[in-house]
Amino acid sequence: MDDIGIGTLILVALATPVLAIAGFIIALVQRSEVRRLTAQVRVLDARIAALKAPPAPAVAEPAPPAPVQEAKPSEKPAPDATAKPQPVPSAAKAKSGLEEALGARVAVWIGGLALMLGGIFLVRYSIDQGLFGPAARVVAGMLFALLLLAAGEWLRRNERTSRVGGIPAAHVPGVLTAAGTTTAFATVYAAYALYGFLPPALAFIVLALVATGTMLAAALHGPMLAGLGLIAATALPALVSTDEPSAWGLFTHLVFVSASAFGVARIRSWQWLMVAASSASFAWAAVYVAAAGDAGSAPALAAFTAAFLALVGLYHATAPLRDEDAARIDWASNAVAAAFGLLAIAVAVIEDHRTASLVLMVLLIAGELALAIWRRRLALLLPAAAITGALAIFTFNLASWLLTDPTTAFPFPGEAAALPSRIGSLLSLSAILGGMIGGVGLALAWRQPEQPLWITGARAGGAVAAPLAVLAVTYWKVAAFTPDLRFAAVAIAVAGGFAFLTERFARREAAYAMLAAATAATATGTVAAIGLALATSLREGFLTVSLAVLAAGIAWVHGSRRIAALPILAMTVGVVVLLRTGLDPLMVSQGIGTTPIFNGLLWAYGLPAAAFATTAWLFGRQGQSRATGLFEGLALLYASLLFAFQIRHFSTGGDLRSASASLGEVGLQVMTGCLIAVAAQRLSLSRPGSVLRVGSMALGALSMAGGLFGLLLAVNPMFTRDSIGNGLIFNELIPGYLLPALAAGALSLHSHGRRPKWYVLAAGVLAGLLVFALISLEVRAAYHRPILSVGTMSAGESYAYSVVWLVYGVLILIAGALTGLRELRLGSAAVITLTVLKVFLFDMNGLEGVLRALSFMGLGLALVGIGLLYQRLLFPPRAPVPE
Incomplete structure (x- = not known):
């Protein structure tokens, strides 16, 4: 029998006791539910009987008033059933609070700790004095533990619940039981570790029974025992060592301990206990996989993962129906199931993605989906499964396969490509995971349209994210981000499917308003799939341009189909384009040509600027103010980048990445920035509060800073050894100072009365300084051109400065x-x-x-x-x- 068959049999054997424990828990829960319902029926019967009782007979004549008698001092007035209980005076509370807390609670806890330490010190004393042999010490310890347990149980059966001053008294039976279980655990461990009376396997079983029994006793004695038992049970694998660690032994122990914790958590509504047990078990599994995980432990890990998913299901199967009807998110259960779903990936990884391990992984993810289908409160497991699927594809290592596996042809028409033989496994797994998760989520959203918005959103969102994420990671692994039209074709097909579903969901929104979440999810998937198709087929500037055009397309679609998610999607695409440009503004520096103006920069930046301007215009007509503002700003930005890079291209002969900048280039940049700011300012006049207003001011301020620090300091020919040319008047000083001075002056004049005073004054001062620098440098050029920083000033030159400054x-x-x-x-x-x-x-x-x-x-x-x-x-x- 192969490993899978053995693993299946072991999984069945492991599930049998778990189901037994679950049955016991279900019985307890159902019994409490029956008692509660019986009490409610009795109350209702009493109310019905009161309503059916005949009214009191009417009195014909009023009876004479009874003589008034003095109430005797010993008589007490009858209690008023409707009267509210009188609050305890604050002084009495303050007087009794500390005393009650110390006497009723703290003293009991300290007493229990003293009993534990007393047992330990007694054993220690017997060892130091040599009074008893090892066997007698173990027997004495167990007798003391049994005595404490018996005392705790006797007190529990004869106790009376008491509350003193509103503060619950410490649970004395629970303290005694905790002391007894602690003593029993320590005694058994001493028999194993100190005296060698017990072999490791038997010691492990006995200690596990003590720890699990402690946890089960918490259902009767309180949360302290639950925490104590969980700590002991989870620490047990580290206490009992063996030369041959067994994955089956470790995982079986963790499943039984967790099943007990889940049961107590359900009976007492202690969700913290469920989370704590799950966290400890997951940590042990992660440590085992990292330290000793090998191919042989994959079946055990798969069985362990399946058992935990089953525990989460049983935990919710025993929940009252009112919890499910409330349809609130159970964050803890979703997190636990999602975490153990990730262990399914480890099953495939430690088996090097063999076919059998991939089947187990898919089945485990399907179990995660089954929980999401079964309980609405676990709907977040759908997006969690999408993340798990993408991570599963990410773990494939194709590089190692290329070195070890035979290759097979996976050609594109007209070419041949050699890929690993197991590439089929990767592609098949991608299709299965994407289709399974996406199909389940969309089917649930379609068949149950009346669900709350967050449930529909989680289902549809996970369904849309799964195929896109899986396809993107598969493309990364197979094509390594090189253009591949095959993946682009798949993405287009996915986009078409999502577009069809968007239309269908949108039509049903009139009857089911909650489907707006599904419409938004599928619309997002449509746009994302188109973007993925562009990313898999285009590169660098082509991708940026295509995404910008995609934003305009979304705005156009929104004009005819007012889907609320479309403006948000368009803005998201715009931000993605902006981030892409920010990562590498010179992404099209290669292959744009050397021809001024008519080069690759026109489509790389001019086309996005036009697309964003069109998008802003379309959204403006549709009343989408936020989207309009964003795309107005993007249009202004890309128009500015177009002019800036065209000037750079012209000044450097096509080398956009040149490290140097000339005086003429900086001057043209300042001039262009000021003029674009003026144009944007004029466009913003008709729309108060427009983004263009802020953008034009920002561009103007940036241009003024460039003129001040760039032209007057950084590239000033008096501070550099750069040549301005041999012309007396027509030299580089004209584009370097005259043209930006005129543009700054235009900015100041046009801003007068429309912009803050400091802004207008700053532009005017810059214009004046640039003209002053121009006439001064022209005088210098008359004596020392073409290098102005070389040569001494003569008397005639000094007199010329005075003349031109005075005339100016x-x-x-x-x-x-x-x-x-x-x-x-x-x-x-x-x-x-x-x-x-x-x-x-x-x-x-x-x-x-x-x-x-x-x-x-x-x-x-x-x-x-x-x-x-x-x-x-x-x-x-x-x-x-x-x-």
Whole structure:
């Protein structure tokens, strides 16, 4: 008989005692339910009898009033059934609270601990004094344990439940029972570890029975025993060692312990106990697989996983029906079943993905799905199964197969490819998992449309995620992210199926509103499948462009089918494109050509910009303000990137990744940024609060920062050894300073009255500084071109600076007078003040002869003229006021 047959028989044998325990638990639960229902029936019978009782006979004449008698002091008034119980005075509570807590609870706990330690110290004393032999010590320990257990049981049967001052008294029988089980466990362990009376196998069984019995006793004695028994039971495999560790022995022990814990958890409604037992068992399984897992332990691990999934099912089978009717999420049970579902992957991994192990893995995942079908509170197991399926495909190692396995042809039409012989197993597994999980989830969502929204969403979401995730991971493993039209064809087929289901679910929303979750899930799956098809067939910029066009397509579909999820999906696609660009903005740097303007940048950035603008326009017409704003921002961003990279391409001859930047390039970048900011600002005027408003301001601020720190500092030819060309006027200073100055001035003028004052002033100041740098550098170029940073300044050059600065200041003043802009007049004052300081501080010492005289004469005439301008045009004298 093969391993699978043996494993199946062992699984049946293992399930028999588990089912017996489950039957005992079910009987207890049903008995309590019968008692509760019987009490309710009695109450209802009493109410019905009261309603059927004949009314009291009417009195013909009123009886004379009874004589009033004084109540005797010994008489007590009859209690009022409707009166509320009087609260205990706070002073009395404060007086008795500490005393009751210490006397009724803490003292009992400390007493129980003292009993445990007393037993241990007695054994220790007997050992130190040599009073008894090893056998007598073991017998004495067991007698003391039995005495404590008997005392605990006697007290339990004769106890009276008491509550003192609202605080429950400590459970004395439970404390004594805990002391007894602890003493028994320690005694058995001493007989094994210290004296060697018990072989490992027998010691393990006896200790397991003590620990499990302790946990079962918790159903009668309280949660302390449950925790104590669970700790002892889960620590047992580490206490009892053997030279030949057995997976079957370990997993059988963990299943029995967990079954006991699950039963007690159900009887006493202690979900924490179920979670704790599951966590401990899962941790042991993970440690075993990591440390000693081999091919021989796969059947045991599969049986262990199946048993735990069955335990979760039995735990819910014994739950009251009202819990299921409430349809609340049982987070703990979902987490436990999902965690053990992951162990199914380990079954295949330790068997190196052999066919038999893959079958076991699929069956275990099917068991996880069965729980999700059976109980609505376990609906989250559907998306958990989707994650498990994707991880299962991820664990395949095709590289090792290529080295060890024979290969077979798996060709695309017109080509030949060599792939491992087990590639069929991988592809078949992908199809089975994707189809099984997806089919189950969608069938449940379709057949049970009246379920709560979260249940329908979990089912449909898991069903959609499974085939997409499995297909994506399979493509990764087989094609290693290289374009493969076969996977693209499969993705398109999946997208078509999801699109069909989206339409069907949308039509049923009028009758079943909860199906909106399924419609959203399938619509998301349609878009994701199309994106996956693009990702498997395109690369780099092609993928980005295709996703941008996909967003426009979603907006167009939303115009005719108002599915609520579509705008969110379109925005998600937009964010994905943005993230893709952020990871590598120069993703199309190779193969775009060297032709200016008409190159690959037009489709790489121009087409996404146009697609996003179209998407914003479509969503704007549909009243989708959030989506409109996002795509307006994306359109502005990609239009800016298009111009920026086109300038970069033109300046570097097509080398977008060049590390250097010239003066002309930076100047054109600043100019373009300012002009795009102006254009976006104009577009935003018709829509207050538009994203374009914020985007235009951000782009303008970024451009101004580039002009200030880039043009005036980083690439300033006075600080570099870069050539500006041999032309006196037409050189690199024109695109480097004049053009960005004009653009910054346009930004300032257009922002006046529409943007914050600081923004308008900053743009104007930048324009003035760039013009000032231009005229100064042109003077420098007249003497030292083409390298401006080389050479000393002559007297004539120094005098030329004074002249052009003074003329510039006067021109700014005239412009301010004509336009009425006070900012221009202030700028003029700053330039003229700088010129005056230069003449008096530098020209006086630096110039000699006629140049010094001409410098002061020119400055004097200019200042006099400026004064007349202010007197006649700006501030004319006022007419005298008649007396």
